[in-house]
Amino acid sequence: MPDDMKSQFAERLAALDEALSDLGSKREDLDRLLAEAKQTETDLAEARADHEQKQTQLAERERQLNDREKAIELRELDARNGFLEQQRDALKTLRDEIRRLEAERDQVIARTEQEEREVRERIDAMRAAQRDAQQADKDALAQDRQALEEERQKLALERKHLEQARRNEEGIKRQIRQALEDEHKREIDELKREIYQARRNAGADAKTIQEQRQALEAVADLNRLLEHHGFADAEALLQRFDDLRSENRQLREDQRHRSDDDLEAENEALRERCDDYEQRLEDQARQINALKNEVGTRRVSVLEKQALEQEKRVLEQHKRALDSAVIELEQRLDDLTTRQQGRSAFEALAKMDKDLVGGTPVDEVPALDVLAQELRQRIAGALDAPLYYPEQVIRLFLGGLAMSQLHILQGISGTGKTSLALAFAKAVGGHCTEVPVQAGWRDRDDLLGHFNAFERRFYERECLQAIYRAGTEPFKDRVNIVLLDEMNLSHPEQYFAELLSALEMPAARRRVVLTESALPDPPLLMRADGCDGRKLALPDNLWFIGTANEDETTKGFADKTFDRAHVMELRAKDEPFKVEQHGSSLPYSFASLRRQFDKAQEQHCGAVEEGLRALQKSQFTRLLKTEFGLGWGNRLERQALRFVPVVMAAGGSLGEGMDHLLATRLFRAGKVTGRFDVVLDTLQNLETALSRVWKEIDPSNDVPVACLERLDLDIRRKEQQG
Structure with a gap:
């Protein structure tokens, strides 16, 4: 490498060291x-x-x-x-x-x-x-x-x-x-x-170094050619040229002292000899150039050949791997095709068609006030640990069953949210399927399962099997529950969206689509009217009950979920009481439970409608509309006409049912309470208006405990902030 390039390279290295030092x-x-x-x-x-x-x-x-x-x-x-x-x-x-x-x-x-x-x-x-x-x-x-x-x-x-x-x-x-x-x-x-x-x-220096290396390799090739022709190196060749020039000058000097004839003869001989040397030099130069070209060509050919051989080896390995994979896939496809022939795409559901046949004996549901007392006793001894729930919780739970097929049980850990659903299902002789919700759920496939088009098979999840089980002969006249444990670990509006929309439909149109097209030999319930071999009906005797904690790992519920669900907040359990044993061990009939709900709604419908009219004409409703932008919807009225009569028939009052419904619908955080755009005087005026109208709604119970409790909490919060 020339000295100037070495010095430049050293300067570059020094500059890089200085830059690294500056970086440090x-x-x-x-x-x-x-x-x-x-x-x-x-x-x-x-x-x-x-x-x-x-x-x-x-x-x-x-x-x-x-x-x-x-x-x-x-x-x-x-x-x-x-x-x-x-x-x-x-x-x-x-x-x-x-x-x-x-x-x-x-x-x-x-x-x-x-x-x-x-x-x-x-x-x-x-x-x-x-x-x-x-x-x-x-x-x-x-x-x-x-x-x-x-x-x-x-x-x-x-x-x-x-x-x-x-x-x-x-x-x-x-x-x-x-x-x-x-x-x-x-x-x-x-x-x-x-x-x-x-x-x-550094890249430019590396390129310069590469060029210098190529120049050095060319010099080395030239030295090898000179050695082949008898010269130690290029210096020896140049020295040979200098010797010939010196000899030529000496001969010319000698010519001056010789006779013209001798000199001419000798000069002619020397010329011939010089021409011969020059010809030999030209031949050697051509040979050197030819050898250089041959060396460069051979070097490129060798590199290309090595690359081609390497590529050939890689392609051969890929070909062998692909051949083995194709063979394996063909064998797997043959096996799957062989197994698939004569087998339903819904294996678990088809198995239920074979195993779950024939009805089971059931017992009639007593009057709702008697049922509430019996359920409180039965729930207390249903599980291994005793469960003591207040009578009001049992009444509100029964009213929620009549109002909606989606329940949300809220509360801190340890208040018995999961236990209430499990114990209730056992107390009424129903079936409860527990589905732990995962934080990564994004769509309905995580809840119901998915269809594998390659295998022509639907992988049914526990929730889908529970929905199908509720429509089979042994379970269609019993209470069936799908317990979505930790429901708000993921957004219900994503994985539960299709079921949420289906529950809003009339009973005859509640369908969930499982496949895009009908599959051969579908399960029996998917052959019913309106199912077309690709849908499944949501039965009336099925409830979805979700438990919800509130911490940094959970998601908030959207209004569309809250408005369609029956919401209960469980707090401390009731005082222990003596658990009495009941004689009948048969499961309660769902049909008789629905008849009791209908009877309660016919009996107390007038009182509820009168209470709703008084509420709508009151200053309380006007304040809700003008100060909070809230009004009455048809859904809330329908829910009140289903929910409150059942609470009254179960031993409660009109005020108790209306208080719970308004507290969970209107007075939850973000609606009336928990808002920063509402001043203290507005909340106090709303509290006064609510207390006045409540005497007209239910004279026997003139205090809406749940609503006032949430209002008072928000009022104290604003007083402390002020």
């Missing part, structure tokens, strides 16, 4: 900036802690002021009571004095007028003293109240200043964080550009 220094600067940012965050945290301490001190000071105000009020009350006692004592003294004066009136007539004047003067003085004392106390109380008001104003101003300081602190923190992020971004971009430029320089 800049990285150290970035680390220093990060350390400063962390220190700033620590300072901000300390400032925040100091602010919180000041807030605590302000709260303590405000509490002391409130205690002081209460003490002053008590003092004022005691002062008033004390003045009354003084007046009573003074009046008693005056009465005694009057009696004494009346007794002495006959004896001392002349002194009577004087005594009376003295008494009057004493009374006037006492009254003046009392008025002065009362005025002094009032002035002192007014001064104390004024001092308290000034202190409160100072506290409010100080709190305002602290809040402004907190906002300024947050703004400064955001500015510092943004400045640091911008600076980091600029530094990173600059480093990326330098690294990119260094890589480009």
Whole structure:
């Protein structure tokens, strides 16, 4: 390699080392900036802690002021009571004095007028003293109240200043964080550009090195050719040329001293010899060029041949792998085709057609109030651990069964959400299929299963099997439940969307589509009217009950899900009670349960409609529309006419059913409560309007406990914020 190229390459390497050194220094600067940012965050945290301490001190000071105000009020009350006692004592003294004066009136007539004047003067003085004392106390109380008001104003101003300081602190923190992020971004971009430029320089240097290597290889090839022709290297060839030139000059010098004939003869001989050498040199040059070309051609041919051989080996390996895969797939296809012939695409459902045949004996459902008491007893002893639910929970659960086929049980962990569904199914002799919802569910295939077009087979999930089981002979007159455990781990509006829409349809049109086209030999229930061999009907005796916790791993429910479902929030369990054993062990009949629901709705429909009319004409409904943008929908009225009568027939009241329905429909977070665009006065007016109209809806129970509880919670929250 030439020295100038070596020096250039060394300079490039030095430049790269310097660039790497600069990168290291800049990285150290970035680390220093990060350390400063962390220190700033620590300072901000300390400032925040100091602010919180000041807030605590302000709260303590405000509490002391409130205690002081209460003490002053008590003092004022005691002062008033004390003045009354003084007046009573003074009046008693005056009465005694009057009696004494009346007794002495006959004896001392002349002194009577004087005594009376003295008494009057004493009374006037006492009254003046009392008025002065009362005025002094009032002035002192007014001064104390004024001092308290000034202190409160100072506290409010100080709190305002602290809040402004907190906002300024947050703004400064955001500015510092943004400045640091911008600076980091600029530094990173600059480093990326330098690294990119260094890589480009390194690529150019690598290209130069490659060219130098090729030049060195060409020189080595030339040296090998020279060695083949008897020259040690190119220097030897050049030395040979110099020797010939020297010999030629010597011969020419000798010619000057010789005779012309001899010189001419010798000159001719030398010319011939020189021509011969020149011809030989030209031949050698042509041979060298030919050899160079041959070497280059052979090198390219060798490289191409190696690449082709490598590609050939890779292709042969791919061909062998593909051949084996094709053979395996053909065998698998033959096996699948062989197995598929004579087999239904719905194996599990077809197996139910064979196994689940013939009806089972069932028992009639008693009156709903008796049923509620029996269910409370049966649920308590249904599982291994005793379950004590309040009577109201059982009544609301029965009303929800009549209202909707989708239930949502909310509450903290351990309140018996899953246990209620399992125990109820066991208590009524029904069937419950537990389906644990996964966080990664995105569509209905995760819930029902999917069709494999290659195998011509539908992989049925547990939920689909439960839907089909509910329509078979042994189960079609019994209660069937699909328990969606942890329903909100994923969005129900995605994986449950098709079933959610189907449940809104009339009973005759509730279908779920399983395949795009009809498959040969479908299960029996998929051959019914309207199913076309590719759909499955949702039976009326099937309920979907989902449990829901609220934490950082769960998703929120959309309004379309809440509005279509019966929502219950389970809290602490009831006190333990004695569990009585019931004689009948037969499952309850679904048909008789539906008849009891219909009977309750016919019996109490008028009272519910009257309550809805009173509610719609009230100030409460007008406030909902004007202040919250909420109104009554047909769905809510239909649900009330199904839900409230069953609650009343089960032993509850009209107010109990309406209270639960309004609390879960209107007073949940985001509707009336939990909103930041609603002021405190609006909530208080709504609370007053609700209390007034409730006396018209249900005079026996004039307090909507659930609604007022949620309203009061939101009102207290806004009072604390204000």
